[in-house]
Amino acid sequence: MAELVMxxxxxxxxxxxxxxxxxxxxxEVAEAVDGADALAQIRASxxxxxxxxxxxxxxxxxxxxxxxxxxxxxxGDLPVLMLTTEGLPELIVRAKALGARGWxxxxxxxxxxxxxxxxxxxxxGGAQ
Amino acid sequence: MTxxxxxxxxxxxxxxxxxLFAGYGVTLTYAGPTESTALPSSATVAGVMGFAGEDVRGTxxxxxxxxxxxxxxxxxxxxxxxxxxxxxxxTNQLLGRLKNQxxxxxxxxxxxxxxxxxxxxxxxxxxxxxxxxxxxFLENExxxxxxxxxxxxxxxxxxxxxxxxxxxxxxxxxxx
Numbered sequence: 001m002a003e004l005v006m007x008x009x010x011x012x013x014x015x016x017x018x019x020x021x022x023x024x025x026x027x028e029v030a031e032a033v034d035g036a037d038a039l040a041q042i043r044a045s046x047x048x049x050x051x052x053x054x055x056x057x058x059x060x061x062x063x064x065x066x067x068x069x070x071x072x073x074x075x076g077d078l079p080v081l082m083l084t085t086e087g088l089p090e091l092i093v094r095a096k097a098l099g100a101r102g103w104x105x106x107x108x109x110x111x112x113x114x115x116x117x118x119x120x121x122x123x124x125g126g127a128q
Numbered sequence: 129m130t131x132x133x134x135x136x137x138x139x140x141x142x143x144x145x146x147x148l149f150a151g152y153g154v155t156l157t158y159a160g161p162t163e164s165t166a167l168p169s170s171a172t173v174a175g176v177m178g179f180a181g182e183d184v185r186g187t188x189x190x191x192x193x194x195x196x197x198x199x200x201x202x203x204x205x206x207x208x209x210x211x212x213x214x215x216x217x218x219t220n221q222l223l224g225r226l227k228n229q230x231x232x233x234x235x236x237x238x239x240x241x242x243x244x245x246x247x248x249x250x251x252x253x254x255x256x257x258x259x260x261x262x263x264x265f266l267e268n269e270x271x272x273x274x275x276x277x278x279x280x281x282x283x284x285x286x287x288x289x290x291x292x293x294x295x296x297x298x299x300x301x302x303x304x
Contacts (some may be wrong), residue, residue: 085224
């Protein structure tokens with residue numbers, strides 16, 4: 001069974017780009033339009049192996065999503081890879097402290113994305 | 129803002145714009161600053177995004193033809209009705225690049241959610257700020273127009289931040 005990855009981004013074009021890339025690499029992909037949507041889906045016990053998450057989104061941004069997942073507890077083994085235009089060191093440090101497993105600055109480079117997702121999944125041992 | 133800082137801003141704007149579009153296969157040449165802050169009549173799609181920080185706040189507007197935005201869309205992001213979406217995302221990535229560059233000078237700001245619009249005879253309200261500056265780029269004869277409208281409080285782009293730190297670069301990947 002293919003591993004399930006969630007892409008969280010308010011941009012439909014980014015979601016489409018990531019979805020297409022990861023499906024071609026053999027993953028299944030779920031979509032969320034913002035942090036609140038993602039949180040609801042994660043809480044609904046989807047068998048997610050990894051989350052690719054934007055930072056700047058309305059209705060709960062990526063950092064807030066990390067905070068909520070930490071508050072909820074029980075998601076420590078769910079890798080979250082941030083995919084964003086943001087590059088400020090302070091933000092990267094904050095995301096790492098909140099449990100993010102990686103940070104990728106847009107534009108999306110398909111090979112790097114697939115490699116990062118595969119590596120993080122391997123480290124975490126697959127589906128939650 | 130001093131003329132020296134304005135020159136730095138113009139240089140940064142040129143670099144981030146040409147680099148952004150080059151990454152998506154569109155080669156732009158800088159046609160120079162433009163006095164006019166009116167949208168070119170050829171522009172039928174525009175992305176808009178706001179930003180606000182301690183030292184600077186305003187909006188960024190990116191406008192061009194639908195054909196140019198389509199040309200700058202990666203294959204995987206193409207689809208019916210997604211031109212405006214991509215224009216908004218390009219505006220987001222453009223402001224993100226500018227933000228990451230300005231970080232070196234100690235400038236930081238939060239960004240809003242991008243939006244985009246399309247239509248014929250697009251027009252903007254004349255910016256109230258005296259600091260509005262527009263930049264024109266060309267892809268062959270197609271114009272790409274950027275207006276940066278902002279207010280600032282002594283923005284100094286002649287000095288880098290004391291600690292020498294820099295933002296992560298576009299395409300960077302860090303696994304923790």
